[in-house]
Amino acid sequence: MQHTNTQDTLVGLFVAAGIAGLFFLSMQVSNLSSFTEHDSYTITARFENSGGLKVKSPVSAAGVKIGQVTGIRFDPKTYQSVVSLSIDVQYNNLPEDTTASIFTAGLLGEQYVSLEPGGSDDFLKNGGNIEITQSAIILEKAIGQFLFKSAEEKAEGKKK
Amino acid sequence: MMIEFLQTLGKNTRASFTKLGRATFFLIQTVSGTASVLPRPRLLLKQMYSVGVLSFLIITISGLFVGMVLGLQGYYTLSDFGAEETLGVMVAASLVRELGPVVSALLFAGRAGSALTAEIGLMKATEQLSGMEMMAVDPIKRIISPRFLAGLLSMPLLAALFSAVGIIGGQLVGSGLLGVDEGAYWSQMQANIDFQDDIINGVLKSLVFGFVTSWIALFEGYDSVPTSEGVSRATTRTVVNSAFSILGLDFILTALMFGDD
Structure with a gap:
């Protein structure tokens, strides 16, 4: 009987360790602890161009994550991106x-929505809409403009 | 000459189909037999011990070393791009999604699967299974089903342990040895590993692997030629077939789970 008791204890230990491993994975490794979806409200923002923004991209205010992107669609009437x-x-x-802008975390990092609060006394409610937005900066566009500009300057320098 | 070739081809095809049929029938019997295990948890507990507890050490030690190697290799590559802060994401994603379920299933097939086949095969060779039938004890319900259930339950636990220990191992090497910021290691990981997409899918994968490995191991033992040579061949087939099925299924599961994102 003693033998089976030790076996029971070891099996119990094994199962407990396995469950502890699962618990560790879900709480410490994944985003389960940081954000739960059910106690949140949804607002929309219209951008001229939402760039590389994805569903689940973070939404932050003053650098602190306060939510996430849950949907991005194209509005065929206004040709805008509705986020x-x-x-x-x-x-x-x-x-x-509140102003919404799309920024990039670091040079190669992922894109996120940054909210900058305005001064109004009325607050955004569920289903509300952010009026003032700033589109994502498209790196290719910026580089293209820069190259074009420097080429122009060179040409002007040659003329002189 | 031609006829002979066709004959062997036909014979082999028929043999593999009948084997597949026997395996399916065996699986149905085993799964329906698991219901009768529940009122007798002692049978299950004993098998959990030999399948799970005895695999504990090899799984945790392998997990630790795999995580440490991932930490080293990941650091060397990522530091070229100045992105060593994302080491945690790399280690955790590769462990939770792929290496955890796959490597622990391969180890499980080698450690526990081969033992199961040898045990059942030897029981068959020494006519213990037919003896049970003579005493009106169903060997499937009494012998096979508890082992199957134990394998199915142990596999996700072992895979979770493997991943958890591996992530800690990666952290030990990454921030202990190579100087990655510990806070960045964990916070980047938490920001990028999704509970639903990564953790749950990893557990599902290991459940599938546990199911397939236990099925193959038990069937090969049950279906083995009852001689010492037959048992040794069955054990080899268990390890080879399990490895093939795990790797093949892993590809299919990955394509299904992580396809659209």
Whole structure:
């Protein structure tokens, strides 16, 4: 009987260790602890160009992550990109004239939506719309413009 | 000459189909037999010990070393781009999605699967299985099903342990030895590993692998030629076939799970 008792203990230990491993993976490794979707509200923002923004890209205000992108679609009437932002419900005091911009984290990092609060006393509600937006900076465009400009300057220098 | 060739081809095709049929029938019997294991948890517990607990050490040690190697190799490559902060993502993603389920399943097939085949095969060779049938004890319900269930349950636990230990090993090498910032290691990981897409899919993968490996191991043992040579061949087939099925299924599962993103 003693023998089977040790066996039971070891099996129990094994199962406990396995479950602890799973728990570790879900809480420490994945994003389960950082963001839960059900206590959030959704607002939309229209951009001229949403660049490389993806679903699940972070939404931050003052550098702190407060939500994530839940949907990106193209509006065939206005030719704009309509981005749905799911914001954590504890940040429900964003002013109505908040500005949304798309930035890139680092030079090669992923793109994210940055919200800059305005001064209005009315707050954005679920289903609200952000009016003032700034599109993503397309790196190719910027480089193209830069090259074009420097070529132009060179040509002018030769003329002189 | 031609006729002979066709004859062997036909014979082999028929043989492999009948084997597949026997394996399927065996699986159905085994799965339906698992219901009768539940009222007798002691049978399951004993098998969990020999399948799971005894594989614990090889899985954790391999996981630690795989994680440490990933940390080293990942660091060398990523530091070329100045992106060594993303080491945590690389280690965790490759472990949770692929290496955890696959390598632990391969080890499981080698460590536990071969033992199961040898055990069942020897039981058959010494006519213990027919003896049980004579005593009106169903060997499938009594012998096979508890082992199958134990394999199915142990595999996800072992894979999770493998990944968890590997991630810690990567962290030990990455931030302990090579100087990656520890906070960046974990926070980048948390930002980029998704619970649904990565963790749950990894567990699903290891469940599938546990199912297939236990099935192959038990069937090969049950179907083996009851001689010492037959048992040794069956054991070899278990390891080879398990490895093939794990790697092949892994490709299919990866294509299905991580295809659209």
